[in-house]
Amino acid sequence: MTQRRETQPGEVCLLDAFPQLTAELETAEAERARGELMVRVERVPAGAWRPPASPAAGPIDLGLLLIDGLLARHVLVADTRATELIGRGDLLRPSDHEGEDAPVPFGVAWTVLEPLTVAVLDAEVTEAACRWPQLIVAIVKAAVGRSFSLADHFALSHLRRVDDRLMVMFWHFADRWGSVRPEGVVVPLRLTHEMLGEIIGAQRPSVTTALGQIEAAGRISRRREGGWVLHGEPPQRLQTTDEGAAK
Template structure:
């Protein structure tokens, strides 16, 4: 099976999905898993840190692609409505279709994509779609990734309802750590390299308030900014906020 028809120029080595994301194939029977080890290969795309167009430059019409699977790295999607904006974190395991925006919405909005770090994506092109349709369990797993992303976004928006900004940040950090954190002897490493302004968009607050909240959390020992701009989270007896107030104005990014 050739998964590289109508794909991108192969500047990045192809992705062997069985090795990079074995969880996708857990629902397949043994025969299908053996086949997946050999054939589940997809073209790869690497996005350098900074703004990203979200387009597949070498593909005229990507509508027949299943999507892009994040293999490693982190993307930030920001939706702007009027003068308000809200951001979403997209990380390893998420499935996205960045060429699709909600252009038919009656509420005018715009969306931008940014790579918070070097990010590698698997291009689930038409050839991969034809192959994967043979295995309903695999298609179900991919659909589950899309649902997981929507649930993660719903939780992130719920976090913005917490009254205290320091609690919002702490809850967001631990939520993201569950998805992409790495456990160390001294805590959990969260590779979230974003500015205070972007963090403010993630928690629905103003940048100066976020800066003050980060300083408070650092003094309490709950978080520590490392020299490489990542965060070290220190487990506490409780990280859950209990002081929940009225919901501030939030903006839900389009799917």
């Protein structure tokens, strides 16, 4: 029988923090891993965030795994800003590259939209997880999944109509963060028009106009407590002309 390592203050079991990992292991192996894979957790309040340089920044550290909350990563090129939303199950390594050494330097800023709980996957965790290759594969899947999400957002930002960009974005968010309710699919994210524009590649006035159009059409409605409700089904066909669309 594997002896469990004593849990320290501020630690959680990685399998509890990231339940998808449990599905990759047989019951006996999961029980063994549960006793050995303890990770340090850090909590970050809402607001501007400057990631510390030290946690999970070593050569064999995997990084930071978000286990709760919502984070925005802003990339600034000249006077243009693009935003990526990062949530539960995403892996990040903030100190790897902040843009200073790029051929055309860019800036990076972070905003915690909902208080974060992050698991620090440091060298000790990496060494322990390597005993179960399935876990390493699952963690890599989390990183690859984030890259797929970025590719999806890159594609939707090229749609001609701003209303189409918004609807594709909302349904993408619904798939990840939404819940089905009697009134529709609730997307509880509280995002400003400016931030929506940074996500889809549009100016704030165009976003405001397009939101008014799709709300008037009954495709979405605002929640009093923040966020949105999506009505009907995801769009199967998108408009191919700019008629009536915000620009």
